[in-house]
Amino acid sequence: MATIDTTITSPDAPPVQRNGWVYAVIIAVCVVNFLPYLWVVMTGFMDGAAAASRAPQWIFTPTLDAFRYLIFEKGIMSNFMNSLIVALCSTFFSVTIGMFCAYALARYDFIGRDDVSFWVLTNRMMPPVAVLIPIFVIFQTLKLLDTLPGLILLYTAMQLPFVVWMLTGYFRDIPRRYEESAMVDGDTWFQAFRKVTLPLMMPSITATAIFVMILSWNEFAFATFLTSTNAKTMPPAIMAYSIGADIEWNVLGAAVVLITAPLILFVLVMQRQLISGLSQGVVKK
Amino acid sequence: MIHAEPSQRLPVHPRSRGMLARFGPSNRKVFPWVLMAPTLIILFGIGIYPFLYSLYIAGHNVILSKPYLPRIFVGLYQYHALIQDPEFWHALRTTLWFTVQAVFIEFWLGLGLALLFQRSLRGASVMRVFILIPMILPPLVAALIWRYMFYPGAGLVTYYAGGITRALGWGEIPFLSDPTIAFQTLIFVDVWEWTPFMFLMLSAGLASIPRQPYEAAEIDGASSWRVFWTITMPLLRPAILIAVVIRTMDAFRTYELIVIMTRGGPGNATTTLNVFLTKTGLEFFDASKAAALSLIMMMIIIVMSFVFIRVFRSRTEAAE
Numbered sequence: 001m002a003t004i005d006t007t008i009t010s011p012d013a014p015p016v017q018r019n020g021w022v023y024a025v026i027i028a029v030c031v032v033n034f035l036p037y038l039w040v041v042m043t044g045f046m047d048g049a050a051a052a053s054r055a056p057q058w059i060f061t062p063t064l065d066a067f068r069y070l071i072f073e074k075g076i077m078s079n080f081m082n083s084l085i086v087a088l089c090s091t092f093f094s095v096t097i098g099m100f101c102a103y104a105l106a107r108y109d110f111i112g113r114d115d116v117s118f119w120v121l122t123n124r125m126m127p128p129v130a131v132l133i134p135i136f137v138i139f140q141t142l143k144l145l146d147t148l149p150g151l152i153l154l155y156t157a158m159q160l161p162f163v164v165w166m167l168t169g170y171f172r173d174i175p176r177r178y179e180e181s182a183m184v185d186g187d188t189w190f191q192a193f194r195k196v197t198l199p200l201m202m203p204s205i206t207a208t209a210i211f212v213m214i215l216s217w218n219e220f221a222f223a224t225f226l227t228s229t230n231a232k233t234m235p236p237a238i239m240a241y242s243i244g245a246d247i248e249w250n251v252l253g254a255a256v257v258l259i260t261a262p263l264i265l266f267v268l269v270m271q272r273q274l275i276s277g278l279s280q281g282v283v284k285k
Numbered sequence: 286m287i288h289a290e291p292s293q294r295l296p297v298h299p300r301s302r303g304m305l306a307r308f309g310p311s312n313r314k315v316f317p318w319v320l321m322a323p324t325l326i327i328l329f330g331i332g333i334y335p336f337l338y339s340l341y342i343a344g345h346n347v348i349l350s351k352p353y354l355p356r357i358f359v360g361l362y363q364y365h366a367l368i369q370d371p372e373f374w375h376a377l378r379t380t381l382w383f384t385v386q387a388v389f390i391e392f393w394l395g396l397g398l399a400l401l402f403q404r405s406l407r408g409a410s411v412m413r414v415f416i417l418i419p420m421i422l423p424p425l426v427a428a429l430i431w432r433y434m435f436y437p438g439a440g441l442v443t444y445y446a447g448g449i450t451r452a453l454g455w456g457e458i459p460f461l462s463d464p465t466i467a468f469q470t471l472i473f474v475d476v477w478e479w480t481p482f483m484f485l486m487l488s489a490g491l492a493s494i495p496r497q498p499y500e501a502a503e504i505d506g507a508s509s510w511r512v513f514w515t516i517t518m519p520l521l522r523p524a525i526l527i528a529v530v531i532r533t534m535d536a537f538r539t540y541e542l543i544v545i546m547t548r549g550g551p552g553n554a555t556t557t558l559n560v561f562l563t564k565t566g567l568e569f570f571d572a573s574k575a576a577a578l579s580l581i582m583m584m585i586i587i588v589m590s591f592v593f594i595r596v597f598r599s600r601t602e603a604a605e
Contacts, residue, residue, distance in 0.1 A: 019404060019406065022401050022404060022406065023406070025401060026398070026401060026402075026406070026412050026416075027412070029398065029416055030412055030415035030416060032477070033415060033416055033417075033418050033419050033477070033481070034415045034418050036430045036431065036434055036441075036477075037418060037419075037422060037430060039434075039441055040429075040430050040433060043433075052439075054438055054439070054444065055444065056441055056444055097323045097324055097327065098324055100320040100321070100323070100324070101320060101321040101323075101324035101325070103320060104316075104317035104318075104320035104321045105317075105321070107317075108313060108316070108317035110313075110314060110317050110318075113317075116321065116325075120324070120328065122587060123328050123332040124534075126332070126336075126579075126583055126586075127537075127538035127540070127559055127562075127579070127582060127583075127586075128538075128540070129538075129540060129559055129562050129563050129566075129579075130339070130562060130578075130579030130580075130582055130583060131331075131332075131335040131336075131339070131579070132566070132567075133339075133342070133349075133566055133572050133575060133576065134334070134335035134336075134338035134339055134342070134576075135331070135335055137338065138334065138335070138338075153327075153331070154331060156327065157327045157328060157330070157331035157332065158331070160324055160327060160328060161328070164324060188310075189309070189310030190310075214421070217423070218423035218424060218425065220423070220424065220425045220540075220541050221540055221541075225567070235423060235425045238425065238426075238429070239425070239545075242429050242432065242545065247436075247439075249433060249439060252429065252433070256426050256429065256430070259423060259425075259426060260422060260423070260426060263421055263422070263423075264421070267414070267417075267421050268414070
């Protein structure tokens with residue numbers, strides 16, 4: 001912001017930019033991107049009559065009816081907990097396991113390294129619906145249908161390619177002489193990894209973990225077809241309120257608030273890590 | 286290939302004997318495989334096994350709703366049947382057209398936005414968060430939001446747009462019930478949802494471009510249009526590659542958006558390969574046909590990303 005002022009006085013600075021239209025464009029984009037979500041959130045706080053009216057009700061008395069209905073009558077909090085457990089566990093496992101694979105790909109020069117790296121990536125290319133039927137059959141045989149461990153295992157596998165891909169780039173950025181000097185000082189490989197490399201990697205690991213957690217929290221296709229009652233997560237639970245002839249828009253709005261609240265909170269708190277983390281990964285790869 | 290030499294001289298730790306000597310960190314040939322083993326095993330279980338199973342099913346005749354039928358080996362019949370099925374070609378065309386349009390629009394809009402943010406703006410970080418919102422929302426929620434927006438007799442867009450068009454005497458716009466308009470509506474929502482992604486990736490790419498070429502161009506008095514095409518675009522190529530490849534792969538398999546907003550309709554106007562696959566496998570229970578279709582899709586995606594990577598690599602090398 002200070003740069004704007006200096007450009008006016010400094011003689012060899014570029015000509016002052018006229019930014020009026022830029023603000024107009026960007027603010028228009030912000031409105032288009034935010035307003036639909038805001039409107040659905042507002043609907044969540046309406047009563048049934050206001051939500052059902054044909055003309056949009058911009059002014060209304062907020063009520064928690066829809067939330068009460070979802071939480072006390074529909075027991076949506078159990079779906080919420082399922083989603084939370086699945087997202088946290090699969091993030092933990094995929095990051096912990098994928099980290100070592102990424103380390104190997106970044107640090108060692110072995111035969112077939114590029115093939116392994118490409119193969120890992122192809123696993124992310126498969127459309128989820130394409131592997132749905134085989135996975136359904138496997139889960140049926142292993143009695144994993146409609147269980148949390150089943151979903152956790154599946155999401156861990158789904159997120160691994162992404163984790164490996166992101167972290168490989170980050171590991172390459174860390175000079176290996178830090179680890180090597182620790183090992184010369186008598187640390188074992190694992191001690192050097194834990195005490196030197198891991199702390200340096202923490203910001204990148206955090207950024208990757210955030211992304212993975214968001215992807216797991218949002219996953220829809222597998223959750224719909226592989227869970228029914230015990231392990232049902234938020235996305236399929238919410239789907240139920242959007243079908244049928246008369247949709248209760250305020251209930252749908254409240255459900256949208258519940259599923260997005262953790263994401264929005266998280267992103268607001270972690271905004272900086274999120275953006276810088278992704279940027280680094282892009283630039284390096 | 287980048288940095289292998291110094292660590293070859295690592296002292297072998299006195300404690301590493303037996304198992305550790307054979308598979309441990311000092312064995313530079315085997316140790317990376319030990320580190321990768323858990324990942325590879327899990328990916329094998331959830332990636333390769335379903336793939337092989339799909340191959341097996343696609344070579345047989347399996348109807349999920351009739352498990353009592355004997356499984357007959359049918360060779361390449363399922364692929365052959367698909368290739369002769371006009372529904373398949375329609376779905377393929379729809380998918381490709383959807384992907385090309387969506388990614389093209391998202392790329393240019395995202396690039397434009399990223400370039401605007403290159404200027405020093407007040408409140409840039411707050412505006413950035415607002416712009417990123419659609420991408421942070423679950424795809425399911427984005428689809429539900431717009432289904433609501435376009436819902437006849439309830440949505441914001443239908444109400445206000447309908448007000449305008451009724452005043453002009455055109456009646457309401459059939460956003461989701463006219464085949465052509467429904468398809469464009471889906472592209473609009475995809476653009477709304479994923480332009481922020483392009484914006485984020487391309488912003489990061491722009492931030493990593495060094496200043497010197499621009500300073501040189503300024504001395505030469507090059508026009509900003511020329512600077513954009515001769516400096517910004519070539520230097521942005523790596524970021525463009527990643528952003529476009531990821532977006533293409535994801536647009537190609539868009540699922541939630543289409544299933545929630547149109548279910549592939551009206552008719553089959555918005556039936557993409559993914560929706561066609563779900564219908565075949567989970568509504569008509571023709572597992573074999575669905576498996577063959579999924580393998581064809583997989584091939585298309587791999588070929589596409591290979592071509593992309595080749596083209597961009599050769600161009601980048603030529604530029605250097």
